[in-house]
Amino acid sequence: MVVLRILFLRVLWALITLFAVSFIIFTAIEILPGDIAARVLGRYATEEMKAEFRRMRGLDRPMLVRYGEWLSGVVRGDFGDSLVSEFNVGEVVLPKLRNTLLLALYAFILYIPFSIILGSLSAVFREGVLDTVLSSLTLIGLSIPEFVMGTLLAFIFGVVLGAFPVVVAINVARSFGEAVQMMTLPAVTLAIAMAVYAIRMLRDNLIEVLESDYVRMAILKGVPMYLVVLRHALPNALVPALNVTALNLAYLIGGVVVVEKVFAFPGIGTQLIDSVFLRDAPVVEACALIISAVYIVANLFADVMTILLNPRLRTAK
Amino acid sequence: MSRKKLLFVTFLALLGLVTTVVGARPWGVGALPAEVKAAEPLIIKFAYTDPGGEANSMDPINQPSGENHVMVNMSYNRLTDLTDEFEVIPELAERWESNEDATEWTFYLRKGVKFHDGHELTSEDVVYTFKRLLDPKRAGDDTVAGSEGAAQLAFLNYDGIIAADRYVVKFKLDAPAAELPLMISIKNTWIVPAGAKFADLHTSGNGTGPFIPVDFKPVDSPHRFVKFKDYWEEGLPLADEIHLYPIVEAATRVQAIKSGEMDFVQIIDFANIAELENDPNVTLLKSGPSTSMLGIMWVDTPPFDDNRIRQVFKMIYSKREVVDVCWLGYGVIGDDNPINPQLPFAWRPEEEVPIGPDYETARKLLAEAGYGPDNPLKVEFYVSEQFPGFTCFAQLLQQGAKEVGIDFQIITSPVQEYWDNVWLKVPFMMSAHVQRPPFSGLSISHSCASLYNETHWCKPEYDELLLKASRTLDPDERLALYRKAMRWITEEGGDIFEGKFFTVAAARSNCTGYVPDIEISRFDVRRVTCKR
Numbered sequence: 001m002v003v004l005r006i007l008f009l010r011v012l013w014a015l016i017t018l019f020a021v022s023f024i025i026f027t028a029i030e031i032l033p034g035d036i037a038a039r040v041l042g043r044y045a046t047e048e049m050k051a052e053f054r055r056m057r058g059l060d061r062p063m064l065v066r067y068g069e070w071l072s073g074v075v076r077g078d079f080g081d082s083l084v085s086e087f088n089v090g091e092v093v094l095p096k097l098r099n100t101l102l103l104a105l106y107a108f109i110l111y112i113p114f115s116i117i118l119g120s121l122s123a124v125f126r127e128g129v130l131d132t133v134l135s136s137l138t139l140i141g142l143s144i145p146e147f148v149m150g151t152l153l154a155f156i157f158g159v160v161l162g163a164f165p166v167v168v169a170i171n172v173a174r175s176f177g178e179a180v181q182m183m184t185l186p187a188v189t190l191a192i193a194m195a196v197y198a199i200r201m202l203r204d205n206l207i208e209v210l211e212s213d214y215v216r217m218a219i220l221k222g223v224p225m226y227l228v229v230l231r232h233a234l235p236n237a238l239v240p241a242l243n244v245t246a247l248n249l250a251y252l253i254g255g256v257v258v259v260e261k262v263f264a265f266p267g268i269g270t271q272l273i274d275s276v277f278l279r280d281a282p283v284v285e286a287c288a289l290i291i292s293a294v295y296i297v298a299n300l301f302a303d304v305m306t307i308l309l310n311p312r313l314r315t316a317k
Numbered sequence: 318m319s320r321k322k323l324l325f326v327t328f329l330a331l332l333g334l335v336t337t338v339v340g341a342r343p344w345g346v347g348a349l350p351a352e353v354k355a356a357e358p359l360i361i362k363f364a365y366t367d368p369g370g371e372a373n374s375m376d377p378i379n380q381p382s383g384e385n386h387v388m389v390n391m392s393y394n395r396l397t398d399l400t401d402e403f404e405v406i407p408e409l410a411e412r413w414e415s416n417e418d419a420t421e422w423t424f425y426l427r428k429g430v431k432f433h434d435g436h437e438l439t440s441e442d443v444v445y446t447f448k449r450l451l452d453p454k455r456a457g458d459d460t461v462a463g464s465e466g467a468a469q470l471a472f473l474n475y476d477g478i479i480a481a482d483r484y485v486v487k488f489k490l491d492a493p494a495a496e497l498p499l500m501i502s503i504k505n506t507w508i509v510p511a512g513a514k515f516a517d518l519h520t521s522g523n524g525t526g527p528f529i530p531v532d533f534k535p536v537d538s539p540h541r542f543v544k545f546k547d548y549w550e551e552g553l554p555l556a557d558e559i560h561l562y563p564i565v566e567a568a569t570r571v572q573a574i575k576s577g578e579m580d581f582v583q584i585i586d587f588a589n590i591a592e593l594e595n596d597p598n599v600t601l602l603k604s605g606p607s608t609s610m611l612g613i614m615w616v617d618t619p620p621f622d623d624n625r626i627r628q629v630f631k632m633i634y635s636k637r638e639v640v641d642v643c644w645l646g647y648g649v650i651g652d653d654n655p656i657n658p659q660l661p662f663a664w665r666p667e668e669e670v671p672i673g674p675d676y677e678t679a680r681k682l683l684a685e686a687g688y689g690p691d692n693p694l695k696v697e698f699y700v701s702e703q704f705p706g707f708t709c710f711a712q713l714l715q716q717g718a719k720e721v722g723i724d725f726q727i728i729t730s731p732v733q734e735y736w737d738n739v740w741l742k743v744p745f746m747m748s749a750h751v752q753r754p755p756f757s758g759l760s761i762s763h764s765c766a767s768l769y770n771e772t773h774w775c776k777p778e779y780d781e782l783l784l785k786a787s788r789t790l791d792p793d794e795r796l797a798l799y800r801k802a803m804r805w806i807t808e809e810g811g812d813i814f815e816g817k818f819f820t821v822a823a824a825r826s827n828c829t830g831y832v833p834d835i836e837i838s839r840f841d842v843r844r845v846t847c848k849r
Contacts, residue, residue: 042381049463
């Protein structure tokens with residue numbers, strides 16, 4: 001089956017890509033100006049202290065040796081310890097990853113119906129009042145950076161209305177309901193940021209499909225409009241939107257630092273940035289590999305879905 | 318595969334993902350044991366800035382970030398504490414005395430003080446703490462890279478730190494130290510248990526302070542601290558729990574205090590003050606003059622090796638304008654030397670120091686030094702927005718430089734890299750210091766032996782002057798010597814401006830007990846409380 005073969009090849013390539021990514025990151029941290037000892041020990045550390053720190057953490061050995069050691073650990077499933085805090089990388093990264101996944105999931109659940117409904121409405125009532133309003137809104141949404149959007153939402157719904165918290169203290173949420181309520185503002189911010197692309201994409205594709213012969217045929221046959229859209233037009237218009245969605249997924253995991261900062265959310269983006277500043281190679285590696293993996297898997301998923309949704313691509317060449 | 322089947326499989330996969338992620342349950346894990354919960358604990362939420370990331374540690378020996386100071390302050394005590402005017406007051410030591418020539422100091426410890434692990438504080442703990450600060454390895458701790466306070470405490474004699482009795486500690490010195498109680502009240506001298514290593518203290522701490530960290534992780538939101546029931550000060554601390562939230566975004570801090578999600582915010586940016594001033598639910602709290610802002614010039618490197626050029630840069634801007642424009646009025650001007658002119662012991666010139674700018678004199682000095690329209694002075698000035706107003710100050714200097722015909726380039730560096738990539742590496746840049754009393758303020762970056770000699774100010778006579786002052790027992794005589802040093806730096810040093818800004822914090826109106834300290838390394842929450 002062609003899908004399985006594609007899957008196998010892609011997974012193989014993904015592993016090679018991840019390996020290359022890990023090496024590039026390790027080298028990058030090595031060449032970046034400033035070093036971990038200076039960052040960890042602060043402004044008043046002496047040269048002897050820094051040298052001792054490097055010796056204690058084994059950083060006085062050649063880079064390739066350290067990379068090899070780290071890699072052999074990874075192969076055995078051990079990502080090592082943070083060079084800064086000496087906590088196991090899993091202990092450092094996993095709670096942040098869990099938070100980010102929760103937020104991403106919430107944002108994604110909001111994003112899908114939001115994009116599909118608004119995109120379809122825009123296309124069906126194209127050039128009407130609704131379409132004009134939606135188009136203007138998505139254009140505005142495209143041009144407003146997330147931190148402005150987030151701050152604005154936080155001000156309106158957090159400060160003025162008091163409906164949702166502006167600081168997402170997810171780690172002390174007492175119940176599932178409270179966690180959901182806490183994450184609403186950042187999730188909505190992210191959903192809007194992602195949906196504005198998808199809505200425009202979906203609208204254009206749908207308009208194209210709606211003007212094709214088979215759709216006209218369906219309409220002439222007397223099929224109700226909602227069924228025409230749902231059953232005949234949407235599945236064919238979804239394919240390009242799927243790729244946008246795959247990119248959006250990757251953004252949700254790694255690119256949300258700005259939104260995390262606005263809502264003081266303890267996620268993996270902030271962890272990655274902080275660790276880069278500290279030059280904490282093992283933690284940076286773990287975060288970056290997770291984000292790369294999500295990126296690769298999301299794209300793979302989108303490709304497989306595209307093939308499955310489009311029967312023409314299913315036969316092997 | 319049919320479309321229906323595909324949708325079903327996708328649905329199942331998504332359901333699996335939802336169950337996994339939701340099943341991970343971050344909520345509820347923060348709940349406290351039932352005994353603490355019973356009486357509806359008073360939880361105070363505190364937002365702070367400057368997170369230290371994974372570098373945070375509950376071991377006070379090295380504290381690289383503002384967040385680290387905050388956490389260490391909550392869990393430990395020192396022998397002595399300082400007021401805003403650097404007056405020494407008792408903390409774990411009830412009283413102290415010295416012999417006639419200040420070569421031997423005796424500290425009498427408070428009795429019945431408990432560490433978080435339940436053992437009583439004795440002189441052994443104090444002796445170990447100071448020995449470890451001087452030389453961790455020799456004191457028996459091979460798990461830490463070093464001690465950042467060692468240089469500042471180098472006047473102590475390792476073998477002269479003695480437990481004279483269960484509650485008496487003696488410091489026998491090689492040379493007199495007239496201000497020893499002040500000199501040992503630095504940001505690292507928090508008392509740890511005898512024998513405690515970095516590996517023990519790093520993740521749990523163990524001090525005599527009012528709060529105990531719960532399940533400490535270097536990076537957490539929030540960091541939770543609970544009241545230490547056996548804390549030695551009667552009736553303190555007032556709060557049952559303090560939760561510390563790292564909030565980097567200034568706008569988010571403002572919203573969090575306005576919405577009531579936070580009870581206190583440690584730092585409000587000056588630009589946000591107006592927004593909070595008229596909010597009836599928020600009280601603004603202002604510290605005295607705290608951290609300093611200064612331009613530094615290497616006095617041994619052209620063109621700054623010419624004192625006329627140094628003087629030019631000290632007079633081409635208006636000191637008043639720096640405070641009013643860059644700090645929106647929240648600060649005080651400086652006298653081009655490290656000591657805050659508002660303090661009682663500061664040197665004051667007979668006539669008021671000119672506020673500037675004085676372009677005419679500057680042009681004259683430039684001409685004398687050989688610079689003119691055909692041969693303009695060219696300089697590069699490094700800056701990063703470490704603290705509010707830094708870039709603004711650089712721009713004021715640039716404007717003034719333009720007036721007198723100096724080609725003044727500003728080079729902006731990233732905040733996180735500034736102290737290890739720029740500081741001490743370029744001859745003309747912005748710097749900042751916490752406020753210090755004369756003995757350390759005048760020596761930490763101005764003595765030949767200093768590791769942080771940012772202006773390359775090295776004059777043996779100056780070092781002798783400071784040494785003499787530190788050994789002079791008569792306070793007035795000592796002050797006269799320190800004032801001489803201050804004046805010297807003002808007139809010839811490589812320090813520009815050195816004004817101090819205020820720290821502005823915010824509290825909800827129903828909350829009291831927090832006073833922002835002039836030292837950013839001090840954080841006192843013993844009396845913090847809120848009416849619920």
